[in-house]
Amino acid sequence: MDAILLKGVRLAGGGKYDIRIEGNKIASINKYDGDKAPETQKAGSGADCRTIDCKNFYAVPGLFNMHTHSAMTLVRGVAKGERLHSWLDQIWQIESYLDDEAIYWGTKLAVLEMIKTGTTCFADMYWRIPQAMRAVDEMGLRANLSYVLLDGGDPEKARLQRKECEAMEKEARGWPSRVGFSLAIHADYTVCDENMEWAAGFAREHGLKIQAHLSETEKEMRDTIARYGFSPVAHFDKYGLINKDFIAAHGLWLSDTDIETLGSRGATVVHNINSNLMLSSGYKFKYKELRDAGATVCIGTDGTASSDNLDIRESMKTTLLLQWAWRRDPAAFPICELFKAATLNGARALGIDSGRIEEGALADIALIDVRRPAFVPDYDFLSNYVLAADSSCVDTLICDGRILMEGRKVQGEDEILDKAQENAFRLMRKAGICK
């Protein structure tokens, strides 16, 4: 069994350690004892053990990006300055030309960006998922890819999507364990009631998570209330969709009753602050209330058309500063809780034993290079990592026990940049956005 030894690495709680990875798990964590080989290192002799000298590194769990649309990397920078609904019209026009090749290279670009910024797992909501799956599998990241229901109220389209989703669920049973499959309801204003009801039953039957956009804008909240007489949360809840397997993106416009519903059912709410700011959707995410009600709060970027990058560490910084500002209280979102929201909470929401550096957990680890000004003085590592540094501090990324980046180099990155660029302009030319 291949093994990796992280020699003398520091952890956020203090102290230096030797962390041994065997297969895809953290096999042991021992106090660093100079260059002497620890007892556990001798065990399993005959294994190929790669030692990484970590004297300048801290080890942190890989981050979880719990809401994105990965191949949207290809529409990065398009339709700036628009609000959500007119912005969506322009994005959807380009997306109507998406094909397998574009999805494959767009997803690879997204995965490359996530690797470079310390993310080891993402929850995705996008089209043509076999191509996304191929890209994720080749690059070695962990992901949960969802089949997206979006019918615009067209009964024939709704029927076809149900069929396609059933076929995809069967195909996904053959995916590697690193890649999970889920169902997505784009939003309650883009999916007919019949398919919302069907999705609840299908997810229950097959034990699937459900991703959804929920209460993102004031308009969405008001439109649903005008149409049905109740909120988007109540609309989802009507079909039994709000439960521990429900992963809702945004949740910005929630009443006290909505928060109580999400919390009491143990649902997950993903905060995507940079996207919310860019689309002028709002910024008063009620972290404290959701946490106290029992909801799991995670962090996401949303797609790069709105966020504009996939850098969870940057999203953490914006989240923290805005929570402290609008609450006028730095205790409103303690930094250790934010870090948990970006790691362990994501793992729990997806039912994965990751998001923590402990013996027996999956080996999803980022090595942070602290030999740089942002980490001096090394008085409070988490504060420096979230607030002072930028994500180029991620030197090495290990996912599922495999090194995906070392010395900031990722295999095949030049080809990914070239092919993604080529495909993005091909789509924009087809959509008449550029010549």
Ligand SMILES: [Zn+2]
């Ligand atoms: Zn989204």
